[in-house]
Amino acid sequence: MKVKRIIDSGSTRIEVIEKIQFDPSKLDYYVDLFQSLRKSGYLIAEEFNSIFWYIKDEIEASPQKLAFDIEVYRELNLAFKAYTLIIRMSGVSKKTIAQNINLLKKIILESNAFRNIEAFEVYLHSLTKTTAYTTALALRSFFEFYPLPESDSCLQKLSMLEHPKNSNRSLPPFNQVFEFDDIINEFTKNEPEASPQKQYFYIVELWWYLTNIVPMRPNEFLRMRKNCIEYRNDGSYWMEIPRSKSHSQTLEKEIWYQWIQINYETVNIVNQYIENLNQHISDSLYLFPIELYDKFVKACNSKRIYTDVKFLNTTQLNDRIDRFYQEIVEQRYGVYGHRKIRGGDTRHFAIINMFLQGYNMLSISRMAGQTRIESPENYYSHMGRLVETYTYRLASLRMKEVNVEKQLSAGFFGLRRKVYDIGKIYDEEELIHMRDVEFGKCKDPHFPNNCIEDCRHCPNYIFFPPVNQFNDGITWLEDQSKAIAQKMNQQVKKMEIIFGKSTELNAEEVQNELKQASRNLQHYMDQRINIDMQLLENFIHTEASR
Structure with missing residues (x-):
């Protein structure tokens, strides 16, 4: 050998x-x-x-x-x-x-x-x-x-054995991921600070909010030190992330630390957790000390094999996530049948999100603490599905205000995702006083100052066709939704091609091309959400009247 x-x-x-x-x-x-x-x-x-x-x-x-x-x-x-x-x-x-x-x-x-x-x-x-x-x-x-x-x-x-086909990492369905995100945000907002479940699931909250923003493997997240936040003289906030080489030809594994700039919201989340941790364990070097696990889990009859363990491991993190699904997602919110998200999935969510924001491969690799991103096609393959699911989800929630670019720049997941109001249903009395436009009404009081080229893309547009034009109106919406879906897919494919050009060079023109493609994608997503909102709202009303 x-x-x-x-x-x-x-x-x-x-x-x-x-x-x-x-x-x-x-x-x-x-x-x-x-x-x-x-x-x-x-x-x-x-x-x-x-x-x-x-x-x-x-x-x-x-x-x-x-x-x-x-x-x-x-x-x-x-x-x-x-x-x-x-x-x-x-x-x-x-x-x-x-x-x-x-x-x-x-x-x-x-x-x-x-x-x-x-x-x-x-x-x-x-x-x-x-x-x-x-x-x-x-x-x-x-x-x-x-x-x-x-x-x-x-x-x-x-x-004589066949070489298995390379398969992409299998991620949970994105509609389930977004539903999990809603639940964990609701839990963070409403759960009393002193409740036993809050104490037990604090690590799950931090894992979700941090690793969906900063690409981290579970072992890097769990190894974070308690004093990981730094405030600099220019007013910026920085977080220290432990990194490790994924491949080594020696027994020793090289651990190094990377400082990444973060925003105040992330700092606040971490500081709240540290404040809570200090009430229980004040002398810990790590954010997730093993004593925290022992505090909530009865020790086995057999003594610990290795007594110098300092922080939680990946298995223990996944155990907490499983318990969160059981006690919160299922028992409290009544949501069953989810394919569970694993500790390492969020790193992929974070990288896919950075792809969609127009970061080049070199920038993403640095953010992930790697010299390169392994098998970038694994991430490309998920982009289209995530974009499709995301636009449908926002449309299905009938958001009154939808700003996709802000959502993307803040990350698809986590506390920074803005909470949108559900648009109210207009009654016929209100609609009568609104201006007639093609197959519907315009609710903008400043018409036509804010007009855009196509009413179907406008958040002020209400689909309300005359009875004899209903089917034509539905076809008019569906045709445009399909056309925009095709444009979205073209932008995703274009970004895949540009990523291939940016693996080695951080050329300014390549970066600009990526950013423009990302903006175009976000623009088409915004348009399609407005159209699909009309289709879904009409479907809901039609079903309710049957």
């Missing part, structure tokens, strides 16, 4: 590629590696022969459990331990190690340690394409480290 390592030589860092294979006669070498990792705190276990090991890093708070429990295949079990130590030293993440070990154990047990090739093949084909392919990658790596007599036969079967 070829392993990359980084060796520090004075002021120079040298990348070395070594070919390593397992040799059972050199077990002492692996025991020494084990002791080294154990001493440095990266591995927790009583001894090399222990069944359970726990590996940790600087990124996630809690250690990852590994079970070496296939003693019926003793030499394979030893090889697993040696393999774990080698790939851990080369920088493979603890999550990937645990996944690979579990996949390898399953196929070993199913195939009698690779001796039953037919059972080996049957098991592979019982897996999903993605799991089979991941298992194949783990097996190829392991066979390079520990060649077996059966390796060639197994590799031949692996070569």
Whole structure:
């Protein structure tokens, strides 16, 4: 197995590629590696022969459990331990190690340690394409480290597996996301500060408001320090975000901190939380200390495996989100059947939102704390769907005032989203005194000073056709709605093309082109909302009169 390592030589860092294979006669070498990792705190276990090991890093708070429990295949079990130590030293993440070990154990047990090739093949084909392919990658790596007599036969079967198609990250339906956003805003506004649910779900609120604005992975959000807000002499507000390299060829994970400018509303949200936190835990370095979790969750009978955990982990965050869905979304608001948003989804919402605002790839990458945005097409594919859902949702709420550009610049989600009034229904007496326009009425008292080219795009327009022109009027609205939808789609496609040009250069003309496309998109969204409001309002009234 070829392993990359980084060796520090004075002021120079040298990348070395070594070919390593397992040799059972050199077990002492692996025991020494084990002791080294154990001493440095990266591995927790009583001894090399222990069944359970726990590996940790600087990124996630809690250690990852590994079970070496296939003693019926003793030499394979030893090889697993040696393999774990080698790939851990080369920088493979603890999550990937645990996944690979579990996949390898399953196929070993199913195939009698690779001796039953037919059972080996049957098991592979019982897996999903993605799991089979991941298992194949783990097996190829392991066979390079520990060649077996059966390796060639197994590799031949692996070569026949289909490569799974690259699929975009699956996000919850956006109409459910917007509904969740409404509920969490309502909860923040109305829940008493001292209530147990407010205390328990404070972390969910902060996760939603911060990570929908600033692209952050859950482990970065959870690692935030309590003193993360800075006020500068020019009156600006800044927030410190912990960042970590997603890939590394060394055991140590580099943690660095990035300062991002934020607005007063965000500062206020964080400060309210810190004030509340200090009433319970005043000496914490972190925003989400582990003591906060222990305060609300009864400790298990077994003692904590690793007592130096300082902050909550991703699993604990997702547990809180699940509880919020159960106790608030479902039990309090009666909204069931939602596909739950996960801790890492909001980073994608934030990046998609920045795309739609016209930020170029380089700016988005910097904001996300990365040298580049991985697979930008994953984000492009969601843009059109989000825009379509967003315009429909605002129209369906019959907003009296709709300013899409302000909504976009503030972020699609979170407290900064403006609360709109629901437009009142006009009775016929009022309509009689309004000015007649095509298929309807104009409610603007300053007509024609504020007139625009097409009444269908005007917020002062009320669709109210004569009975004998009703069907023609509906067709007139629907045709324009479809035409604008096509223009919106064209702008999204145009932005995708421009993003491709802006991955390497931050050229001023590219940035200007992006901003203009973003403004055009927002303009068309605004127009379509006005038209669809008329269609939906008419539909509601028609259904109500039946």
